[in-house]
Amino acid sequence: xxxxxxxxxxxxxxxxxxxxxxxxxxxxxxxxxxxxxxxxxxxxxxxxxxxxxxxxxxxxxxxxxxxxxxxxxxxxxxxxxxxxxxxxxxxxxxxxxxxxxxxx
Amino acid sequence: xxxxxxxxxxxxxxxxxxxxxxxxxxxxxxxxxxxxxxxxxxxxxxxxxxxxxxxxxxxxxxxxxxxxxxxxxxxxxxxxxxxxxxxxxxxxxxxxxxxxxxxxxxxxxxxxxx
Numbered sequence: 001x002x003x004x005x006x007x008x009x010x011x012x013x014x015x016x017x018x019x020x021x022x023x024x025x026x027x028x029x030x031x032x033x034x035x036x037x038x039x040x041x042x043x044x045x046x047x048x049x050x051x052x053x054x055x056x057x058x059x060x061x062x063x064x065x066x067x068x069x070x071x072x073x074x075x076x077x078x079x080x081x082x083x084x085x086x087x088x089x090x091x092x093x094x095x096x097x098x099x100x101x102x103x104x
Numbered sequence: 105x106x107x108x109x110x111x112x113x114x115x116x117x118x119x120x121x122x123x124x125x126x127x128x129x130x131x132x133x134x135x136x137x138x139x140x141x142x143x144x145x146x147x148x149x150x151x152x153x154x155x156x157x158x159x160x161x162x163x164x165x166x167x168x169x170x171x172x173x174x175x176x177x178x179x180x181x182x183x184x185x186x187x188x189x190x191x192x193x194x195x196x197x198x199x200x201x202x203x204x205x206x207x208x209x210x211x212x213x214x215x216x217x218x
Contacts, residue, residue, distance in 0.1 A: 009144075031204040043108075043194050043209030044147070087146065092137065092203045093163075096146035 002027045004088055006095035013078055013102050021073040021098045023088035033071045035064050036087040038097070044087055078102045106130050110195050110210035117185045117217045125180040125213050127195030133208070135198040136178040140164065140191040141212075147194065153178055154201050185217045 003026045013019055025033065032051050036044035048057040050066035057064045061082060063074045073086055078100075085097045111126045129136065137152035149162030153172040167189060169181040178197075182189060192214050196207040 006146075031202070034206060036207075041212070043196075043211050044207070045209070046206040049206060089147075089207075091205070092149055092152070092207070094139075094147040096144060 002090050002093045004090055004093055004095035006086075006088060006098050008098060009096070010099045011101070013075075013100070015079055015102055015104050016077045018074070018076045018078070020075070021086055021100070023071040023073070023095055024069060025071070025088075025090050026069075027090050030090065032091045033066055034089045034091050035071070035073055036089065038085045038087055047086075049091075075100070080104050108195055108197055108208050108210040110193075110213050112213060113211065114214050115216070117182075117215065119186060119217060121185050122181070122183050123185065124182075125193055125195075125215070127178045127180065127210060128176050129178075129195075129197040129208070130176065131197060131199070131208065132175060133197035133199055134175065134201045135203045135205075136172070137162070137196050137198075137203065137207070138168070138170065138178070138180045139194045139196065140189075141194060142191050150180065150193075152203060154203075182215075185215075187217045189215065190217045191215060 005024045007022045035047040038044040048064040053068045083102045085099045087097045108129045134155045138150040139147040148164045151170040153159045195210045198205045
């Protein structure tokens, strides 16, 4: 069965302090690695899809990268509005998420 | 542009009661699915459907029934609610019939079973 593990569970950053979130996966055949953002009381919203090792995608302060076993979501100079839970999935099995809190 | 619509948003049940969570999408997606989300456990797949008349079990199907009579609707039924079914439920759809495309989620239905 496909498995996804995310770390850390929670991350507190100061505004402008860059960091990375990790998603480790085990799948029989990768059909895409997906990143979602979830705000409190809302459903997850799609951010990126990565299909092959070495692939990168960017959106504003976020950049997602993929290796054969992991994906990273890099957050550069985060702002308080980046505070949310970030989920990865392969593609219908989800990790438990990383709750990001960015303080001004 | 409604997307995925779930009702009700909140519901309180007593143990043993039955209810149906409704899900409708207006994007003509063949793939639809139900998840439950519990603290520390992420989203877990309950049931999914790849088209009208076709449903299958996910990771945690026990205690839940589904049917898919139309492309638009995918209701989730709890036949005899238990406190362990207290959770937030999300319906999601995808343009990919195998579910390997991005998922579009509803706003969620928060269920409490006393």
